[in-house]
Amino acid sequence: MKIVVLAGGLSPERNVSLSSGCKVCTALRQRGHQVAFVDMFLGTHAPVETLFDAPLDEELTRVGRVAPDLEQVKASRTDGGASQFGPGVLELCAQADVVFLALHGACGEDGRVQAALDLMGIPYTGSNYLGSAIAMDKDLTKRIVAPLGVQTPSWELVDYTAVDIPGLVERLEVPCVVKPVDYGSSIGVSIPRTKEELQAALEEGLELGGRCVVEQYVQGREIQVGILEGKALPSIEIIPKEGFYDYENKYQPGAADEICPAQIPQQWEQRLAEAALKVFHGVGLAVYSRADFIVTEDGTPWFLEINTLPGMTPTSLLPQEAAVVGIDYGTLCERIIEASLQARKAGH
Incomplete structure (x- = not known):
């Protein structure tokens, strides 16, 4: 089977995605598949036919202690484009029997990539665009x-700016859990136990968009x-x-x-x-x-x-x-692919 592993992208979970994608690619190649690994945001300028057996950088499997600097990632893109799909990505995906989505975070789990692939008639792994967007x-x-x-713990969605923080600190109870509404990998998650920690958590949340879920803390x-x-x-x-x-x-x-x-x-x-x-x-x-x-x-x-x-x-x-x-890991990857192809055929 010809498989494209789509990883990287432009979210704070980029490095986690690259690690997942590299491991998936290696496992599927070991099971005899032709597999191309591509960074969704940076893309590729190499001829498509060379990518299905191109060597992998095994360093990508290691995830650093901190999330990547996305401005640096943007600056490293050679074509300067603003599209979430880098050069050659969609052309490569169109050559595959299935795209294995090794993406994490807002540029892969929120349904937009799934919707784009649906429109192009390209099958992919996992849930469809609607389920992804909701989750x-x-x-x-x-x-x-x-x-x-x-x-589920009681919660409140707070959509705020800097001027709202003092009022929120006064009103909200601690301990609580503060988390961005649409991030993963615990990025931006805090468990403030004092009002001072709550203020710091909300200020951090502001840097991630100022739209957070404040949740009851459950021990x-x-x-x-x-x-x-x-x-x-x-x-x-x-x-x-x-x-x-x-x-x-x-x-x-x-x-x-x-x-x-x-x-x-x-x-x-x-x-x-x-x-x-x-x-x-x-x-x-x-x-x-x-x-x-x-x-x-x-x-x-x-x-x-x-x-x-x-x-x-x-x-x-x-x-x-x-x-x-x-x-085992390789069997898991293949089962995800097989079940996903069935889901796409069934319109799910």
């Missing part, structure tokens, strides 16, 4: 999920559940060695203990699986995803968010969950 918006997702009987165990082909995978518990499961703790090897399957009672596991599947179907997702929960000491799963293109990096969680049920 990327944390406020909208919770509005859909809450009536389904899935417990408990952080447990995540992957879904593959409509079935829940074994849960995985995350125990950061310092702080919470932020960007650095997610992608630096050894920064967190990841226990799969989570050491929890079977009834807790069942509740998590049921909640994850309710969210998956309620939002209208397809093929695969990963849902994030806090589980309180009474075993109640509190839904936080769902990811439509879970990470596929060397430290990512979905491949670990799949491995527990005997699905």
